[in-house]
Structures are given as C-alpha cells and as structure tokens.
Amino acid sequence: MMExxxxxxxxxxxxxxxxxxxxxxxxxxxxxxxxxxxxxxVHGERRVNLYCVIDGSLPRDSISMSVQAARQLKLTEYTWLMPAGLSSHRIQFGPLIGILANPQWDKEKRTLKKSKQLESLERLVEMGRMYGAVCFLFSISGVDLRAGTIRGYVQNDGRWHRRVLPMPDVIYDQLVSRKLERDPAVQDKRQALSRRYGRKFFNDGFFDKWQVYEWLQEDLEVRAHVPHTVRHTTIPAAVAFLSSHQTAFLKPLHGSLGLGIARFVKQRDGSFLYELKQNTSYVTRGKAASAKDAVQTFRTRLKNRPYIWQEGLWLATYQNRPVDIRILMQRDHTGNWKRTKMFARVAKSGDFTSNLTGGGDAMPVDDALLECLPKVEQRTKAKGQIRRLSHKIAEAIEKQSGRTFGELGIDLGLDLTGKVWVIEVNSKPRKAPSTEKGRKDLVDLSFERPIRYAIYLAKSTS
Known part of the structure; x- marks a missing residue:
C-alpha cells in the first residue's frame, strides 16, 4: 500500500x-x-488518537485496535471489509456519507421494508461502495444530536443491517415526503443538521414555487425566461390576473408530479375553460362564465393551500400534445455543475402536464424539436439556450438560496418562436435505477455523480 x-x-x-x-x-x-x-x-465525526504497534503477523487488509477505541469510533459492529484511506499519521474509515430518507425497518424479516424509493437508494449505496465510501440510510428520527450518533442502515452482501453510527462526514438529502418535511419535529432537527453541516448537507429540503420565482428574478439573464408569476393573495387580485392573460396556470406552492395544477383559457366571449389535474390519471374540466366565476370555483382550494398564479405561454407541441424539456443538472467529483441527462417529455393525449408518472412519454430532445421547430436555425438556437440557461439556473438557485445542491431537476418549455422558458425547478429530481428507452450509461451516471460529489465534499476542508 502507498501513502x-x-x-x-x-x-x-x-x-x-x-x-x-x-x-x-x-x-x-x-x-x-x-x-x-x-x-x-477518523470515522465520520468521531476522532481518536492512538499509538501504533507494527505487527508482522497481521494480514495486509487488517488492523486491530483496542476495543475501547473501536467502540468510541463506532467500529465494533463491522464484521466486513471497510473502505479506508491511509495517509501520513491518519486513517479515515469511509468517508462516511449519510443519505437522509425515510427507511422503515421490518422487525420480523430483519431488513428494510420495500418501498418505491428503496431500489434507488440501494443504487446510491452501491455507488458509494464502488468509489470507496460507506453510505448508509437514515431517518430524522434516528438522529441523536446530543450523543453525536445516528441509528442508520448499512448494507453488506445484499443484506441490510441496523447500526448505531457516528455523525457522517456529509449528508445527502433524499427525503421525498413533503408530509414528513412539514412535521415540526423533522423541521427542528433538519435545521439543527443544516447549522451543523453547512455546505456538507446538500439538497436540503424542498423548494416552494414562489421562493424559486424570487430567486430566479435576481439573475438578469434568467429573469427574461421566467413567465409572469404572482403569489395568490386575494380573490380580486386573482380575478385581475386571470382577466389580463389569455392562458393562466394555478399551481400549489408545495406540489409535485403536476398534481393540483389548474389551467385556465380565456374564450372570445370572456368565459373561461379550465382543467384541473387531480391525480396522475384524471383531469377535471369545466367552464366558467367569467374570470370572477372561474376563481370562485377554486375558492375552497385557495383557502386551504398556498398557490401561485402564472402566465400561460403558447408553447410548442408534439403531435398536438404539450412538451417540455427535463434537464438533470448534477455536480461531479470536482464540484462543477454538469448536465447529466436531457430529454423531452410529451404529455399523454388529453393531458396538459407532461410528467412521466402521469402517463407522459420520454423522447430524445432532437426528435421533439424536429417537429416543434421546423427551421434548423430555430432548433440550433433553442438547444444553445437550453444548455446555457440550465447552468445559469443552477448557479442562480444556489447563490440566492444560500444552500448547497448536488443536483437539480430543471423543466424548460419552448414557445412557438423557439424561445426557452423556465417552467419549474425541483430539488428532488426523480432518478430511476433502470430505463427502457434511455441510455443505461446516463442512468448509472445520474447515481454516480451525487455520490462522488459527496466524497468531494467529505475531502474538502471548508
């Protein structure tokens, strides 16, 4: 072994x-x-100074330490090989990367319960192993800030094990439950972790749409690509907004998958057609005689949840179906933003949102642009805007939020002239560990990059 x-x-x-x-x-x-x-x-935040004895009888891949030191470092329960870095007068086990999620332990089967997210989390843990890190899953309830420990779940030979671990070097937030996010106990501990870790706690929390709008307004170049947006305040203000736009969207401040979004289209006689996406498979449609009546139809929703109103754009379509561009921006092992994946999402027939979970289709951007924009120069200009804007958005979000991100999902739309518009920015972009239509190497890269970025942060001194 070399130093x-x-x-x-x-x-x-x-x-x-x-x-x-x-x-x-x-x-x-x-x-x-x-x-x-x-x-x-060193193991996570735990540090112990020991005196060395060189023992020629030990195998090359083994070390032995006094049991008290091993307990202090939380190493006594490991019975398998661990990644470790050896340098001058220092051994670092790991680095240790905590993945914040909501894992549930099955006491009878003595393993983690299956969930929609578990396969993706297992892929992240596997990537950590490939690149010399110890990744473990944990929930906020498992954090003991006073003791400086976390009850987490580590995997070895395909089996999950419950362990009490030190506070990790880095935390990667993959908690995808907005309901849990709003739990006061979760919020308090999350804020404590944020203060403790600073930039080494990345993708901390969800966005709300108004917050994102305000952040993007601070960047002059990005601002020109953001539709007119207002936060819902009063019924008269909503009526005025709806009256002044041919098409408008009503979006819940805290929402995902396109659920709860309504679209309003003004007719020549001043009436409005509206559509509401209530779940992934069903759209409710109706008609209101005026802008006031349209807003009144949604008054109960507007009382119960915070919303934004957003100008609707005449966006390009594919086979008369709405289309947008999803870009997965991620930081790599050098800490720099890179575009990992980019693809077009086409809404299913009769839907006005393009989310894949709602039945939308994914396709290569070039294929979608070929129909959306007939002129070569339009397509070339649009692709240049997409590339440049996706980097600018990532930089603007991080700068204005004061938080650290290792990945962002960015949804962009194209109008009929080829101009690119910002539709949404997501702090928890969905990553599937397998693909039917996409490139397997890019799927792998989407799991590799956040883990290698976490390792980069762990080795960073700031």
Whole structure:
C-alpha cells in the first residue's frame, strides 16, 4: 500500500487499557508511522488518537485496535471489509456519507421494508461502495444530536443491517415526503443538521414555487425566461390576473408530479375553460362564465393551500400534445455543475402536464424539436439556450438560496418562436435505477455523480 491510498481493511479488536492500534508493516508504511508513533483514526465525526504497534503477523487488509477505541469510533459492529484511506499519521474509515430518507425497518424479516424509493437508494449505496465510501440510510428520527450518533442502515452482501453510527462526514438529502418535511419535529432537527453541516448537507429540503420565482428574478439573464408569476393573495387580485392573460396556470406552492395544477383559457366571449389535474390519471374540466366565476370555483382550494398564479405561454407541441424539456443538472467529483441527462417529455393525449408518472412519454430532445421547430436555425438556437440557461439556473438557485445542491431537476418549455422558458425547478429530481428507452450509461451516471460529489465534499476542508 502507498501513502494516501484508498483500500479496504477489516477491523478487529483486542482488550487493552492503552489506546493502541496494531498495523501490518505495509499499512504502517502507508500511514508513515513507526513503532509507538501517534496516529489519528477518523470515522465520520468521531476522532481518536492512538499509538501504533507494527505487527508482522497481521494480514495486509487488517488492523486491530483496542476495543475501547473501536467502540468510541463506532467500529465494533463491522464484521466486513471497510473502505479506508491511509495517509501520513491518519486513517479515515469511509468517508462516511449519510443519505437522509425515510427507511422503515421490518422487525420480523430483519431488513428494510420495500418501498418505491428503496431500489434507488440501494443504487446510491452501491455507488458509494464502488468509489470507496460507506453510505448508509437514515431517518430524522434516528438522529441523536446530543450523543453525536445516528441509528442508520448499512448494507453488506445484499443484506441490510441496523447500526448505531457516528455523525457522517456529509449528508445527502433524499427525503421525498413533503408530509414528513412539514412535521415540526423533522423541521427542528433538519435545521439543527443544516447549522451543523453547512455546505456538507446538500439538497436540503424542498423548494416552494414562489421562493424559486424570487430567486430566479435576481439573475438578469434568467429573469427574461421566467413567465409572469404572482403569489395568490386575494380573490380580486386573482380575478385581475386571470382577466389580463389569455392562458393562466394555478399551481400549489408545495406540489409535485403536476398534481393540483389548474389551467385556465380565456374564450372570445370572456368565459373561461379550465382543467384541473387531480391525480396522475384524471383531469377535471369545466367552464366558467367569467374570470370572477372561474376563481370562485377554486375558492375552497385557495383557502386551504398556498398557490401561485402564472402566465400561460403558447408553447410548442408534439403531435398536438404539450412538451417540455427535463434537464438533470448534477455536480461531479470536482464540484462543477454538469448536465447529466436531457430529454423531452410529451404529455399523454388529453393531458396538459407532461410528467412521466402521469402517463407522459420520454423522447430524445432532437426528435421533439424536429417537429416543434421546423427551421434548423430555430432548433440550433433553442438547444444553445437550453444548455446555457440550465447552468445559469443552477448557479442562480444556489447563490440566492444560500444552500448547497448536488443536483437539480430543471423543466424548460419552448414557445412557438423557439424561445426557452423556465417552467419549474425541483430539488428532488426523480432518478430511476433502470430505463427502457434511455441510455443505461446516463442512468448509472445520474447515481454516480451525487455520490462522488459527496466524497468531494467529505475531502474538502471548508
């Protein structure tokens, strides 16, 4: 082993009143230590200084430490090889990356319960293993800030194990439940974690649509691509907004998958046709005699939840179906923003939102643009705008929010002239571990990049 090398080692323990660490000769050479030299052992936020003993009987992939030190580092329950980095007078186990989600333990089967998200989380854990990190899943309820520990779930040989772990080096937020997000107990602990970790807690929380609108308004270049938007305040203000636009959308402030969105289209006689996306498979349609009547139809919803009103645009369509462009922007192992995936989403017939979970279709951007924009120069200009704007949006969101993000889902639309418009920005872009139509290498890359970014953050000193 060479100094600074990432390797895999097995930790064993022995009883000793002294804080000792036994190393094989090759491990001692990698850590640049001699007999009874001091070495720092790190596992997440836990740090212990030990005195080294070089032991020629130890295998190359093993170290042995006094049991008290192993307990302090929360290493006693590991019975398998762990990734570790050996450098001058230092051994770092991991790095240790906590993935915040909502895992549920099945006591009878002694494993995690299956869920819609678990397969994706397992793929992230697998990526961590591939790149020399220990990734574990945890829920907010498992965090003990006073003790500096987390009750989490680690995987080995395809089996899940419950473990009490140190606070990790980095936290990657993959909690996708807005209901849990609004729980006061969750909010308090999340805020405490945010203060504790700073930029090493990334993709912290959800966005609300008005917040995103305000952030994007601060960037002059991006602002020109954002539709006119207002926050719902009063019925008269909503009537005035609806009256002044040919098409308008009503969107819940905290929503996803296109659910709860309504579209209003003004008719020549001043009446309005409206459509409401109530669930992933059903759209309610109706007609109101005036803007006032249209708003009154939604008055109960407007009382119960916060909403925004947004100008509707005459967007390009594919086979008379709404189409938008989804871009997955992610940071890579150098910390720089990169576009991982980009594809067109086409709404199913009769729907006005293009979410894939609602039956929409995914297709290559070039195929969609070929029909949406007939002129070559329009398509070339639009693709240039998409590339440039997606980077600018990611930078603007991070700058204005003061938070750290490793990935963002950005939805863009095209009008009939080829101008690009911002539809939505999502802090929890959905990643499926398999694909039927897309490229497998890009699917893999979408799971690789956030983990390698987490490793980058773990090694960062700031």
């Amino acid at each position: 600074g090398e990432q390797t895999e080692i097995r930790v064993t323990t022995f009883p000793s009143a002294e804080p000792l660490l036994r190393l094989s000769p090759s491990a001692g050479q990698s850590a640049a230590v001699g007999y009874f030299s001091e070495i720092e052992c």
